[in-house]
Amino acid sequence: MRVPLSILIYQRVLATPDPLFPECLHARRFEQQLRLLRRWFRLMPLSRAVTHLAEGTLPARAACLTFDNGYAEHATVALPLLQRYGVPATFFVAASYLDGGCTWSDIVTEVVRNAPGERLNLGRSGFASYDIACPVRRRAVIEMLLATLRLLPPAERAARVLAMARRPTPTMMSSDQVLALHRAGMEIGAHPLHHTVLSSLSNAAARAEIAEGQCRIEELIRARVSLFAYPSGKPGEDFEQRHGLMLRAQGFQAAVGSARGAAGSGSDLFALPRFSPCEPGNGGFLLRLAGNLFTRG
Numbered sequence: 001m002r003v004p005l006s007i008l009i010y011q012r013v014l015a016t017p018d019p020l021f022p023e024c025l026h027a028r029r030f031e032q033q034l035r036l037l038r039r040w041f042r043l044m045p046l047s048r049a050v051t052h053l054a055e056g057t058l059p060a061r062a063a064c065l066t067f068d069n070g071y072a073e074h075a076t077v078a079l080p081l082l083q084r085y086g087v088p089a090t091f092f093v094a095a096s097y098l099d100g101g102c103t104w105s106d107i108v109t110e111v112v113r114n115a116p117g118e119r120l121n122l123g124r125s126g127f128a129s130y131d132i133a134c135p136v137r138r139r140a141v142i143e144m145l146l147a148t149l150r151l152l153p154p155a156e157r158a159a160r161v162l163a164m165a166r167r168p169t170p171t172m173m174s175s176d177q178v179l180a181l182h183r184a185g186m187e188i189g190a191h192p193l194h195h196t197v198l199s200s201l202s203n204a205a206a207r208a209e210i211a212e213g214q215c216r217i218e219e220l221i222r223a224r225v226s227l228f229a230y231p232s233g234k235p236g237e238d239f240e241q242r243h244g245l246m247l248r249a250q251g252f253q254a255a256v257g258s259a260r261g262a263a264g265s266g267s268d269l270f271a272l273p274r275f276s277p278c279e280p281g282n283g284g285f286l287l288r289l290a291g292n293l294f295t296r297g
Helices: 027-040 046-055 072-085 104-114 135-150 154-164 175-183 203-221 241-249 282-293
Strands: 005-010 062-067 090-093 119-121 129-131 187-190 227-229 254-256
Touching: 005 046, 005 282, 027 072, 027 282, 046 062, 046 187, 046 227, 046 254, 062 072, 072 175, 090 175, 090 227, 104 135, 104 154, 129 135, 135 154, 175 187, 175 203, 187 203, 203 241, 241 254
Parallel strands: 005 062, 062 090, 090 187, 187 227, 227 254
Antiparallel strands: 119 129
16 A cells, blocks of 8 residues: 655745735744644654655655755744744755855845835846836736746846846855754755756756755765755656756765655655645645645655
């Protein structure tokens, strides 16, 4: 009988609700989810769950919490709540973001969010002038910019985003915060060094991104890093089987993507699915978790 493994993926965990993005997870909602997860699931570190999965000894109702990118609030908001409820978690960190970094999408969001007045001129970035007179319009502009920039080659995207904000506000963890997570007993995993989608790189460049990302985190925490998360994480689109072989050769134990579903005894350990808990209410959260158990990853 197949015993499923639920792996949850978190990104932002804000201290307070975001009026521009009310669906974004914040501390109060995250605490509610932790209470439900503790009640209905057996929560364990991802490395232990992967070992059980490989050996066919996974206990019933097993689940793992994972966090991507390395946002500063992982240390300041999520960690205290995880400690309060005794919940283990795995944090995937892109080493190049540490100590003052931020993602291009966060830069775009904050430029539009904080722009004064009712119009925003982005001519320097190759865009137009936009009406941002109300929150609905600001959000629409953000979503349009993100959708457009996501399709561009990385170098062009970086140049256009840099033209929007030459001194973006850092959103990522410091090295000391990563160390604090590690010393608190949390698992630290790796992303590619620059959080680059692996399918966009040559094989040699992908291997370098994987190896250097792992090496820098290992040097920081002085411990082995054996878990990996693919940026974006769509199988066949953002990563392929060849990347799993690279990770295996590099000594990784497993890798997670972003495909829906639960992992089972026959799952590829280097393409494990994850569930994104985005429902605001407890009932919807539990229903989606239950439905996820019956979706084969």
